């Protein structure tokens with residue numbers, strides 16, 4: 001997908017709950033977008049455990065049904081919302097879909113009584129870290145050797161965002 005002016009492609013983006021029937025497509029996206037993707041079974045477990053799964057989709061000219069552009073999974077624990085996964089399909093990245101989806105899941109978390117959102121992100125994932133910084137997250141810790149890499153392990157940055165003040 002060619003890069004377009006921010007807001008043009010976003011105008012008909014909408015969000016809905018993830019369903020089990022979405023999982024085959026979401027799993028394909030997971031494999032395209034993560035070097036170490038979750039299994040389809042792990043994605044299904046999130047729905048079985050009633051974590052909040054959201055998809056961002058968009059009506060595109062001539063397509064009979066909306067296309068899934070990305071998804072996010074959030075686990076709620078007391079007043080904390082944990083962002084477990086967020087993906088925008090690789091052909092749609094860098095056009096503002098990620099920030100739109102993140103704002104949506106933050107709004108939903110606030111509606112459900114969360115006051116903070118927490119996440120872990122690979123030390124090497126500067127693209128995601130920039131998204132999170134832009135959205136008001138700050139680094140509150142580092143978990144050494146947390147994620148697998150080709151030849152060993154890498155650290156996770158733990159990030160936190162106070163909800164309410166950040167939207």
Ligand SMILES: CC(C)(COP(=O)(O)OP(=O)(O)OC[C@H]1O[C@@H](n2cnc3c(N)ncnc32)[C@H](O)[C@@H]1OP(=O)(O)O)[C@@H](O)C(=O)NCCC(=O)NCCS
Pocket residue numbers: 033034085086087088089092093094095096097098099100120121122125126127128130131132134
């Ligand atoms: C991280 C991700 C969700 C961001 O989604 P996106 O739609 O590309 O992000 P946006 O277009 O909304 O951009 C928001 C900010 O992210 C950063 N960003 C986005 N694309 C970037 C790129 N290619 N390079 C560097 N920074 C980038 C920028 O800071 C951007 O702010 P800007 O508008 O000032 O440029 C997406 O890149 C993705 O799915 N990556 C693979 C999966 C992943 O790593 N998920 C996070 C796991 S913790």
